[in-house]
Amino acid sequence: xxxxxxGGLTKRFGVRxxxxxxxxxxxxxxxxxxxxxxxxKTTLLRxxxxxxxxxxxxxxxxxxxxHHDGASVRARIGWSxxxxxxxxxxxxxxLVRHLAEVHGLPAxxxxxxxxxxxxxxxxxxxxxxPIGTMSTGQRQRVKLAMAIAHDPALVLLDxxxxxxxxxxxxxxxxxxxxxxxxFGLDVxxxxxxxxxxxxxxxxxxxxxxxxxxxxxxxxxxxxxxxSLVVEVDGDAAPIVAALTxxxxxVEADGTSAFVAPVDDDxxxxxxxxxxxxxxxxxxxxxxxxxxxxxxxxLAGVATATPEEAAE
Amino acid sequence: xxxxxxxDRGYRRYEGPRLGPMSALRSITIHTLRRILGLRRPARxxxxxxxxxxxxxxxxxxxVGIASFAKFAVNELPSYAGYFGTVFTSVLxxxxxxxxxxxxxxxxxxxxxxxxxGPVSRAGYLAAKVVAVMSVLLLVTLGPQLLMxxxxxxxxxxxxxxxxxxxxLGRIVASGVAVSAMLTVLALAVSSFTDRKAFASVGFIVxxxxxxxxxxxxxxxxxxxxxxxxxxxxALPVELAFRIFGVPAHxxxxxxxxxxDELLFPDVSTAAVVGAVVVWTALAAVVLxxxxxxxEVA
Numbered sequence: 151x152x153x154x155x156x157g158g159l160t161k162r163f164g165v166r167x168x169x170x171x172x173x174x175x176x177x178x179x180x181x182x183x184x185x186x187x188x189x190x191k192t193t194l195l196r197x198x199x200x201x202x203x204x205x206x207x208x209x210x211x212x213x214x215x216x217h218h219d220g221a222s223v224r225a226r227i228g229w230s231x232x233x234x235x236x237x238x239x240x241x242x243x244x245l246v247r248h249l250a251e252v253h254g255l256p257a258x259x260x261x262x263x264x265x266x267x268x269x270x271x272x273x274x275x276x277x278x279x280p281i282g283t284m285s286t287g288q289r290q291r292v293k294l295a296m297a298i299a300h301d302p303a304l305v306l307l308d309x310x311x312x313x314x315x316x317x318x319x320x321x322x323x324x325x326x327x328x329x330x331x332x333f334g335l336d337v338x339x340x341x342x343x344x345x346x347x348x349x350x351x352x353x354x355x356x357x358x359x360x361x362x363x364x365x366x367x368x369x370x371x372x373x374x375x376x377s378l379v380v381e382v383d384g385d386a387a388p389i390v391a392a393l394t395x396x397x398x399x400v401e402a403d404g405t406s407a408f409v410a411p412v413d414d415d416x417x418x419x420x421x422x423x424x425x426x427x428x429x430x431x432x433x434x435x436x437x438x439x440x441x442x443x444x445x446x447x448l449a450g451v452a453t454a455t456p457e458e459a460a461e
Numbered sequence: 462x463x464x465x466x467x468x469d470r471g472y473r474r475y476e477g478p479r480l481g482p483m484s485a486l487r488s489i490t491i492h493t494l495r496r497i498l499g500l501r502r503p504a505r506x507x508x509x510x511x512x513x514x515x516x517x518x519x520x521x522x523x524x525v526g527i528a529s530f531a532k533f534a535v536n537e538l539p540s541y542a543g544y545f546g547t548v549f550t551s552v553l554x555x556x557x558x559x560x561x562x563x564x565x566x567x568x569x570x571x572x573x574x575x576x577x578x579g580p581v582s583r584a585g586y587l588a589a590k591v592v593a594v595m596s597v598l599l600l601v602t603l604g605p606q607l608l609m610x611x612x613x614x615x616x617x618x619x620x621x622x623x624x625x626x627x628x629x630l631g632r633i634v635a636s637g638v639a640v641s642a643m644l645t646v647l648a649l650a651v652s653s654f655t656d657r658k659a660f661a662s663v664g665f666i667v668x669x670x671x672x673x674x675x676x677x678x679x680x681x682x683x684x685x686x687x688x689x690x691x692x693x694x695x696a697l698p699v700e701l702a703f704r705i706f707g708v709p710a711h712x713x714x715x716x717x718x719x720x721x722d723e724l725l726f727p728d729v730s731t732a733a734v735v736g737a738v739v740v741w742t743a744l745a746a747v748v749l750x751x752x753x754x755x756x757e758v759a
Contacts, residue, residue, distance in 0.1 A: 199578050201577065201578070220580075221482050221580040221581075221582065222580065224578060224579050224580050225479065225579065225580035227578070227579075229575065229578040229579070231571065231574055231575070231578070233571055234570065234571065235570065235571045235572055235574055235575045236570060236572070237566055237567075237570040237572055238570070239502055239503065239506070240501075240502070241501065244501055248488055248492050249575060249579070251484065251485070251488035252485040252488050252489065252576060252579050252580070252581060253479075253485070253579050253580065254479035254480045254481065254484060254485065254580065255475070255477070255479065255480070256477070256478060256480060256484075259475065259477050263475060266472070266473065270471075270472050280503075296575065298472075300475070301474055301475035332471070332472065333472040334472075334474070335472075
């Protein structure tokens with residue numbers, strides 16, 4: 151069963167089309183919801199939570215219609231908003247426990263799970279501190295603990311690394327990955343940062359102008375063409391020249407990396423080996439080329455909005 | 462036998478019972494009560510509620526003291542109805558502080574979005590807030606009079622017989638609940654226009670003052686406009702308490718005597734007073750709902 155499934159989902163705000171016939175399915179693991187600001191990510195999350203009514207199409211969340219069974223769907227979802235949603239003068243443990251109770255846990259269970267959740271996000275020592283005295287990174291962790299304390303069936307995270315410095319961002323991404331793997335919770339994380347999603351997600355859904363431009367498992371989406379990426383320690387120019395002379399089409403990329411189409415008989419591998427040896431440089435990397443999320447996103451946007459891509 | 466223990470159990474799934482939406486509302490009510498009373502918060506958050514509660518109870522404690530040690534003065538003590546007039550300023554001060562504390566921080570910190578993204582409806586959220594504020598307000602509208610009733614009954618200075626006791630108890634509860642409900646919804650409605658507590662408190666005081674001044678001017682100037690008094694939101698709750706405690710029938714006619722001195726609007730019928738309280742409360746509830754019907758979550 152898919153956690154979230156939509157069919158022809160459309161949502162308008164006046165004349166603006168926020169979501170245009172969106173067909174997606176969110177499965178197990180960590181799924182990234184990618185798109186620029188205004189692409190429709192937050193609208194989609196609001197529809198998943200049953201807080202907005204679609205103009206047309208269908209949406210099923212945890213096997214239910216979130217608009218009609220909103221309370222029961224939302225009780226099983228852990229939500230972490232993009233902006234700060236934590237009062238500064240309340241202790242972290244009190245707030246996390248309160249939110250767990252709001253999501254249906256009895257008081258005693260909520261207290262125990264609040265402690266556990268804060269422990270899991272690395273705030274065991276700080277749990278009795280007022281949230282206002284915590285750093286931005288710690289407050290984001292409190293929000294994460296609020297989202298997981300009631301053991302949700304689906305965790306929704308809206309731009310969870312907003313406002314974090316590079317080190318805090320790294321920790322947060324690691325934590326989200328742990329939630330999806332070690333904790334066994336399914337996560338839908340929205341972000342406009344492709345690199346982040348690439349690091350932590352099993353699957354992605356890319357939105358542009360309210361339309362889905364790509365969706366699926368990351369390993370499937372990133373399967374590239376038959377090209378080979380070769381990266382060397384040193385100047386790649388002699389190698390490029392040698393391969394070109396051997397009749398291989400080479401596309402140089404910077405000073406030390408290039409790609410060459412791989413043929414069936416493996417002659418390219420031999421030619422690359424010989425050219426590297428002849429150039430006297432070290433071979434740092436040689437692998438089949440995989441498409442980056444950025445490549446996929448740009449290709450998707452170009453397909454979805456050809457007029458804008460042409461500009 | 463070994464001392465080995467596993468301290469880090471890792472993340473565990475929850476297999477226990479999950480309670481329904483009512484439990485969520487109960488949790489919001491309790492959380493709001495704690496917030497209002499400053500519980501589990503810094504000491505400075507407890508100062509104002511404690512002072513106001515003391516002020517509200519002080520007259521009751523003095524009255525009980527007089528009844529105990531100066532029985533000759535019992536007849537000079539204020540009536541139960543008159544007690545509202547005595548402590549109404551502190552009741553008003555209390556709700557001025559309590560309602561913004563209950564409502565504004567949730568919007569300012571966007572915690573309300575966290576609630577609405579859970580199994581809580583907007584109506585349920587507002588109901589929980591009303592219950593919380595009203596419960597705290599009952600501490601100062603109901604509590605002191607109950608204390609007076611029980612203490613005076615024990616001193617032998619209370620109402621006559623079990624019927625008298627139960628009748629007075631019923632009137633204390635009815636007036637306390639009605640006045641608390643009206644002030645709660647009015648104060649929450651005013652607070653719903655801002656996410657800053659200070660603005661909400663000042664706004665409520667200004668609103669109460671302006672309506673009362675306007676009512677006073679219209680009442681004094683207007684021959685044949687006794688209903689104008691019903692616009693006074695500071696006098697109306699006190700008048701309602703008088704009416705609930707029973708006003709001699711002749712007081713609402715032109716044959717008034719000293720028994721009617723406590724009445725603020727002697728030429729307005731009790732039905733009109735009750736109707737005005739209901740209308741004001743309903744109007745404030747509509748405003749409150751209208752302000753919250755489209756609060757953004759994400």
